[in-house]
Amino acid sequence: MSxxxxxxxxxxxxxxxxxxxxxDANDAAARFYGYSLPQLRSLRIQDINTLGAxxxxxxxxxxxxxxxxxxxxPHRLANGDLRTVEVYSAPVRDKxxxxxxxxxxxxxTGKAVAERELSAxxxxxxxxxxxxxxxxxxxxxxxxxxxxxxxxLQTVLIVALFIAVIRxxxxxxxxxxxxxxxxxxxxxxxxxNADLQRFAEIAAHHLQEPTRRxxxxxxxxxxxxxxxxxxxxxxxxxxxxxxxxxxxALVRDVQIYLAxxxxxxxxxxxxxxRIIESIRNDQSARFDKAQVEIDIHPLPMVQxxxxxLRYLLTALLENCLQHGHADRPLRIRVSAQTRDxxxxxxxxxxxxxxxxxxxxxxxxxxxxxxxxGDSRQGTGLGLAVVRRIVESCDGHxxxxxSPLGGALITIxxxxxxx
Numbered sequence: 001m002s003x004x005x006x007x008x009x010x011x012x013x014x015x016x017x018x019x020x021x022x023x024d025a026n027d028a029a030a031r032f033y034g035y036s037l038p039q040l041r042s043l044r045i046q047d048i049n050t051l052g053a054x055x056x057x058x059x060x061x062x063x064x065x066x067x068x069x070x071x072x073x074p075h076r077l078a079n080g081d082l083r084t085v086e087v088y089s090a091p092v093r094d095k096x097x098x099x100x101x102x103x104x105x106x107x108x109t110g111k112a113v114a115e116r117e118l119s120a121x122x123x124x125x126x127x128x129x130x131x132x133x134x135x136x137x138x139x140x141x142x143x144x145x146x147x148x149x150x151x152x153l154q155t156v157l158i159v160a161l162f163i164a165v166i167r168x169x170x171x172x173x174x175x176x177x178x179x180x181x182x183x184x185x186x187x188x189x190x191x192x193n194a195d196l197q198r199f200a201e202i203a204a205h206h207l208q209e210p211t212r213r214x215x216x217x218x219x220x221x222x223x224x225x226x227x228x229x230x231x232x233x234x235x236x237x238x239x240x241x242x243x244x245x246x247x248x249a250l251v252r253d254v255q256i257y258l259a260x261x262x263x264x265x266x267x268x269x270x271x272x273x274r275i276i277e278s279i280r281n282d283q284s285a286r287f288d289k290a291q292v293e294i295d296i297h298p299l300p301m302v303q304x305x306x307x308x309l310r311y312l313l314t315a316l317l318e319n320c321l322q323h324g325h326a327d328r329p330l331r332i333r334v335s336a337q338t339r340d341x342x343x344x345x346x347x348x349x350x351x352x353x354x355x356x357x358x359x360x361x362x363x364x365x366x367x368x369x370x371x372x373g374d375s376r377q378g379t380g381l382g383l384a385v386v387r388r389i390v391e392s393c394d395g396h397x398x399x400x401x402s403p404l405g406g407a408l409i410t411i412x413x414x415x416x417x418x
Contacts, residue, residue, distance in 0.1 A: 008212060011105040013045070016098075017091075020044040023100055032107070034078030045103075050074045050082065075105070084109045088209075104209075133175070139168050199258065211251055214244035246379075253381035256311055257365065260388040264307040269416050272345065273299045275310050276334060279317060290321055291329035299336045300343050301416040304393060309413075312389045315382040316409060320349040322382075323407075331404050342395070343415045351406035359399040363387045386411065 005012045005026035011033075014024040025040040033040065033048065049056070051073060071087045088104045143164045146157050218240040225233060273296055280287055280294065287294070302309060317332065324330035328350075336345040354362060361367050368380040383397075386409075390397050395412040402408040 011107075013040075013103045013105065014092075014094075015045050015089075015101040015103055017101050020046050023094075029105070032077075032083075032105070033075070039078075048075050050076050072108075083107050136168050136171050136175075139164050139171070196258070199254075211244060211247040214240055214247065218244055250379045250381075253379045253385065257381050257385050257388060260308060260311065260385050261392050263305040265305040267303065267305055269301045269303055270306050270309050271299070272302055272309060272313060272336070272343075273334075275306070275313055276317070279310070279314055286321060290324055292321070292324075292332060293329055294332045294334070297333070297335040299334065299345070300338045302343050302345075303414040303416050308389050312386050312411075315386050316347045319382055319407075319409070320347065320351060323351045324349065325351060333402075333404060338415050339412075341415045341417065342412045344410065344412050346408060346410045348402035348404050348408045349406040350402070350404040353401060353406045354399055362399070363397065383409075 005014070005024060008026065009028055011029045012026045013022055013029055015021070016023055022040055022043050022045060025037060027037070030037050030040060035043070056073075071089075073085055073087055074082050075085050076082055084107075086106045086108050088106075089101045091099050092102045094100055143161060146153075146160045146164075149157060218237060221240075222237055225237075276294075276296055280292075320330060320332050331350040333348045334346070335348075336343055338344070363383050363386075365384045366380040367384070368382075387397050390411045390413065393414055395414075398410045400408045400410065
């Protein structure tokens with residue numbers, strides 16, 4: 001059972017329902033809670049969940065009333081820190097025939113961060129309005145003072161009054177403009193946070209769990225049937241495995257897309273040519289099968305985090321491999337030049353190319369082009385990931401015609417700063 005649990009990156013515990021004893025756990029659980037696996041197996045779930053029996057029952061009733069298929073509990077880590085988690089549990093049987101609870105745990109401690117930020121943002125806005133209002137009242141007070149000096153200073157007072165009124169009017173307009181700007185920013189931030197949260201929930205809860213179930217149960221079914229299955233059963237198993245593999249790739253690309261908007265490591269000087277060579281070595285079987293001839297021109301250094309640069313280059317090469325002609329070797333040419341401290345990098349191939357009317361569309365999420373009769377299935381997120389990474393680096397992506405006869409994808413990235 002440990003091997004099965006360790007096939008997944010999610011935190012997983014196998015619990016004896018009567019006593020609460022932790023029968024088994026995966027490496028992700030050990031990393032999350034800070035205990036070693038032997039230590040976890042010696043604990044009970046009551047040692048981690050800080051709620052009492054009555055409080056656990058109350059949470060179960062709330063979950064039922066809210067029609068949730070998960071529970072929300074506070075869990076204590078080995079170092080004493082508390083984490084708010086969502087717990088998804090389902091009964092499973094082990095090799096001895098015992099009924100155990102398989103619990104999948106997701107850390108949701110950070111979900112409230114955006115709301116706290118919005119609250120602090122509104123507080124700063126209120127302080128700004130109060131300060132500007134105070135300034136306006138002080139200006140008005142000064143105006144009253146000068147108006148009491150008498151007729152002898154009437155001309156001076158008129159000029160001072162005019163200046164004070166203009167300043168007051170400007171201050172009020174600035175306060176109103178800043179209030180409107182910040183209110184719109186709050187609305188956009190709230191909408192963006194809601195969209196991102198919904199997208200993350202779809203990826204985490206609606207794609208990961210079906211993928212896991214499909215892969216686990218197709219493997220179990222294949223082992224049970226062995227070589228005794230007929231053609232229909234074999235076709236069904238093949239279909240299940242193909243769909244599970246596609247969903248796994250979809251979940252992976254969704255996670256990459258969500259993470260692509262900000263650095264995933266320290267910003268440093270990175271050699272794109274070395275990363276391309278590493279990708280080619282990691283996928284040597286695919287490159288050999290497609291008879292890839294890759295020509296890498298001298299490439300300047302790029303100033304960004306290495307994980308996202310690798311995601312970007314992998315997606316560009318994957319796009320070439322995915323859409324190469326089956327009846328001739330695939331040719332790929334990678335070249336670059338430096339312009340105004342930016343690296344203009346181009347990837348060209350001899351594939352079928354991309355028609356002008358589809359060049360903006362393929363940069364959107366879940367959009368991909370498939371030639372008639374082509375059974376190869378992508379996730380529709382590869383070039384969307386590229387665009388998200390490039391735009392987060394203040395760059396642009398352009399698709400054109402390749403001198404090799406296929407597609408030419410050009411991006412600009414931050415260059416090395418001397």
